[in-house]
Structure formats: structure tokens, C-alpha cells
Amino acid sequence: MKKSFLLLFLLFFLPLSVSVEAAARRAIEQLQVDVDQIVEILNDEALDRRIRDEKIIALVKGRFDFPTMSQWILGINWRRASEAERQRFIDLFTGLLENTYAGRIESYTGDYGKENVRYVQEQVEGDRSLVNTLIVTKSAEIPVDYKMIRKDGEWRVYDVVIEGVSLVRNYRTTYGEIVSKEGFPGLFARMEEKIKELKKAPPEAGK
Amino acid sequence: MRKLSFWVVFFLLWSAVLPVAETSAAGSAAMEVASEEDDLFHDPFDDNGREILIADPLEPVNRAFFWFNDKAYFYFLKPVARAYRFVPEDGRVSVGRFFANLATPVRFANSLLQLKIKDAGGELGRFCLNTTVGMGGLLDPARSLGLNQKDEDFGQTLGHYGVGQGCYLVLPFLGFSSLRDGIGSVVDRFLEPQTYLLSFWEGLGATGLETVNFLSLDKDTYETIKKDSLDPYLFTRNAYAQRREGLVKK
Numbered sequence: 001m002k003k004s005f006l007l008l009f010l011l012f013f014l015p016l017s018v019s020v021e022a023a024a025r026r027a028i029e030q031l032q033v034d035v036d037q038i039v040e041i042l043n044d045e046a047l048d049r050r051i052r053d054e055k056i057i058a059l060v061k062g063r064f065d066f067p068t069m070s071q072w073i074l075g076i077n078w079r080r081a082s083e084a085e086r087q088r089f090i091d092l093f094t095g096l097l098e099n100t101y102a103g104r105i106e107s108y109t110g111d112y113g114k115e116n117v118r119y120v121q122e123q124v125e126g127d128r129s130l131v132n133t134l135i136v137t138k139s140a141e142i143p144v145d146y147k148m149i150r151k152d153g154e155w156r157v158y159d160v161v162i163e164g165v166s167l168v169r170n171y172r173t174t175y176g177e178i179v180s181k182e183g184f185p186g187l188f189a190r191m192e193e194k195i196k197e198l199k200k201a202p203p204e205a206g207k
Numbered sequence: 208m209r210k211l212s213f214w215v216v217f218f219l220l221w222s223a224v225l226p227v228a229e230t231s232a233a234g235s236a237a238m239e240v241a242s243e244e245d246d247l248f249h250d251p252f253d254d255n256g257r258e259i260l261i262a263d264p265l266e267p268v269n270r271a272f273f274w275f276n277d278k279a280y281f282y283f284l285k286p287v288a289r290a291y292r293f294v295p296e297d298g299r300v301s302v303g304r305f306f307a308n309l310a311t312p313v314r315f316a317n318s319l320l321q322l323k324i325k326d327a328g329g330e331l332g333r334f335c336l337n338t339t340v341g342m343g344g345l346l347d348p349a350r351s352l353g354l355n356q357k358d359e360d361f362g363q364t365l366g367h368y369g370v371g372q373g374c375y376l377v378l379p380f381l382g383f384s385s386l387r388d389g390i391g392s393v394v395d396r397f398l399e400p401q402t403y404l405l406s407f408w409e410g411l412g413a414t415g416l417e418t419v420n421f422l423s424l425d426k427d428t429y430e431t432i433k434k435d436s437l438d439p440y441l442f443t444r445n446a447y448a449q450r451r452e453g454l455v456k457k
Binding site: 072100103104107109123125126128130138139141147163164165166169170172173174175177178187190191194197198 | 250251252258259260296297300303304355424426427431434435436437438441442445446449450452453454457
């Protein structure tokens with residue numbers, strides 16, 4: 001009797017608790033779902049190239065917070081920039097990363113599986129989270145940390161730190177130096193040129 | 208004992224002479240913004256927005272050597288590494304481990320110098336296990352026991368005691384370095400057994416093999432950086448500064 005009551009209880013409340021959990025899912029879990037999916041798509045050889053690229057770019061775009069990233073990358077220059085310049089930068093930067101990822105997908109040689117990514121831990125501070133992962137290969141373990149920010153219940157990546165090297169910091173110092181020498185027009189021109197270059201790069205490059 | 212006191216004096220002189228290259232106008236400007244637009248630039252996992260920079264007064268020379276290394280990489284080292292890939296991957300991983308195992312004295316001594324006793328013990332344990340059970344370092348059974356290699360070198364030891372990077376250096380063939388780390392790697396050479404066991408040319412050959420072996424396992428890191436970044440020189444310099452600072456803090 002008791003047992004069936006428990007069953008009934010579970011039937012009623014399980015769906016509820018699952019949905020509550022989904023809304024409040026931790027950053028580390030949201031990240032893992034996407035990374036697993038990307039790895040799966042990458043290793044799916046039957047998939048059409050164009051569809052594969054589109055799927056991955058969509059996943060990356062959904063999980064990365066490009067506007068926040070852009071603010072961090074421009075740093076002090078963000079405040080000096082006009083509204084139009086800010087928007088232009090966000091657009092260019094998004095385009096740049098998209099094409100960068102497209103290139104990475106092309107040069108992927110199929111040697112990683114889900115088992116190569118280990119999710120170590122996460123530290124949460126309010127709406128920020130730091131997720132530590134490890135890429136484990138035969139010869140090495142590479143620490144990859146994701147800094148994430150929560151907006152409307154979704155955790156989005158705004159920085160990736162590989163072996164202690166922060167992507168955002170690196171962009172910030174590099175771009176900062178270009179802006180101080182050539183101003184925003186110089187930076188934008190260089191970014192446009194890079195995007196063009198990446199777009200027409202032969203798919204075999206980097207192999 | 209005499210040697211130790213020499214190093215203590217050396218440390219003191221060094222840190223007094225070198226300019227602190229890491230805090231700069233950019234750093235304080237970032238802090239200023241952080242306080243004004245708190246919400247926007249608040250990052251609990253960032254070092255108060257302090258920039259990690261490295262002084263680069265020799266930029267024109269460094270860029271010239273960077274160009275030189277780029278050519279040496281594409282026209283010499285990379286083709287050799289590609290040809291060397293005829294050796295099965297497992298074999299190459301073992302060669303890499305063998306060299307890493309040989310360099311244990313470097314990591315052991317520098318862990319001790321930084322009073323990281325546990326790490327020093329770990330390195331000693333790894334060496335004993337991997338040299339015997341691991342067949343001279345070809346295998347890494349210590350890693351499967353959770354005993355991982357801890358990267359330490361004399362540049363990090365200097366950094367640990369507060370010595371700044373000094374200026375950034377790009378050295379022909381040897382690659383990215385700094386005044387501090389360059390001196391560090393000279394000191395580390397004296398801790399490597401190859402220095403005593405091999406003649407100059409044999410030593411050069413061994414270093415060449417180690418480099419080619421490493422590149423053969425690498426997944427085109429440099430090519431990717433060169434392709435993706437607006438200025439590969441600035442990108443690698445900033446990455447170097449961050450990476451080394453991260454290692455010193457570890």
C-alpha cells in the first residue's frame with residue numbers, strides 16, 4: 001500500500017521537480033550538454049558538411065555571450081566608444097569568432113570523444129560561474145576553464161581560459177594596442193580583413 | 208651553502224634592479240572603469256581587472272626574430288616533424304615522456320627552492336616509479352596513480368620570489384622568453400643530465416629530437432594562432448605573459 005502511494009507521489013511530483021531543476025540547472029550541466037552535443041555532431045561523419053557547420057555554429061552562438069565578451073574585450077575603450085562603434089564591434093567580433101570556429105571544425109581530425117572532456121567543478125558567485133574542465137589526451141591534461149554569466153536562467157560563456165591564458169584578456173591587450181595606435185577605424189578594418197581571409201581559407205588549411 | 212647564499216643575494220639584487228613591468232597605466236585605467244561601471248566589469252574570477260602585461264622595449268628586434276622563427280618553423284621544423292610522424296603515435300608519446308622524465312631534476316630542485324615540498328616529493332616518486340616500472344620513463348604509470356607532473360623551472364622560482372619578467376624576448380630557434388625566464392632556462396640546463404652526459408653536438412641533436420617529437424604531437428597550435436589572430440606577434444606575447452604568470456602562481 002505504502003509503495004503505491006510513493007509511486008503516486010512520484011508520478012505527480014517528478015515532472016514538476018524535473019522542470020524546476022531544468023530551469024535552475026547549473027552552469028556546469030548546461031555547458032556539458034552543449035559540449036557533448038558538439039562533440040557528437042563533430043564525430044557524425046554521415047552528416048552533411050553544411051548542416052554540421054550550421055548546427056555547431058548555432059550551438060556556440062547560443063552558449064556564448066558575445067555582447068558581454070565584446071564589452072570585456074574593449075575594456076576601457078568600451079566606454080570611449082560611441083553606441084554605433086559598440087554595435088559595430090559586437091557584429092565584427094561575432095563574425096570573427098563564427099568564422100574562427102568554422103575553420104576549427106574544418107581542421108578537426110576526429111580524435112576527441114566525450115570521454116576526453118572531464119568536468120571537474122564549478123564555483124558560483126551570484127550570477128557568475130567558473131567551470132573547470134580538463135581535456136585529457138594520451139600525452140597531457142589541458143585545463144580549460146569557462147567563465148559564465150547567467151541571464152534569464154541561461155548560463156552563457158563570456159571567457160575561456162586555456163592553461164591559464166584567458167581568451168578575453170588576450171584579445172583585450174591585443175585589441176587595446178591596435179586601438180591606441182590606429183583607433184577604432186584601424187581595428188575595424190583589420191577585423192574585416194581577417195573575416196574575409198578566414199572565409200576564403202581553403203578547408204584543408206591547418207591540417 | 209655558499210651557493211645558496213649566492214642565490215639569496217642574486218634574488219635581492221635582481222628584484223631591486225628590475226622594473227616592475229606588470230602594473231601599468233592600462234591596469235589602473237581598467238580598475239577605474241571597474242569602479243565606475245561596477246556591474247558591467249565586475250568579474251569575481253578576474254584579478255580586479257589588473258592587466259598582465261610584459262614590457263617589450265625590444266619589439267622591433269623581437270618582431271624580426273619572430274619572423275625568422277616563423278620561416279624556420281614552416282620551412283624546416285614542421286616538414287621534419289611531419290616526416291617524423293612515420294613513428295607511431297604511441298612511440299612518440301613515449302619519447303616525449305622519456306625526455307620529461309630525464310628533466311625531473313629541474314622540476315624537483317625548483318619545487319624545493321620554492322619550498323613546495325609535496326610537489327618535490329611527487330616528482331621524486333614519479334621519477335622512481337616511471338624509471339623502473341615505466342621502463343626508463345617510456346611509460347607513465349605514476350599518472351594513472353594520480354601523480355601528475357608539476358611544471359617547475361628556475362624562471363618560475365625567480366617569479367615565486369617576486370622577480371618580474373623583465374623584458375620580453377623572442378630568441379632565434381628557441382622562441383618566446385623573457386629576461387627572467389631566459390636566465391632561468393640557462394640555470395635549468397645545469398640540472399639536466401644531458402648537459403653532463405653528452406657532447407655539445409650530441410646535446411644539440413637530443414634537443415632537436417625533443418623539439419621535433421613535440422611538434423609531431425602538436426595539433427598545429429601555431430598555425431591556428433597565426434590564422435585566427437589579428438596580430439600573431441601580440442597574441443603570442445600576451446599569451447606568454449599570462450601563461451607564465453599563471454604558472455608562477457600555481
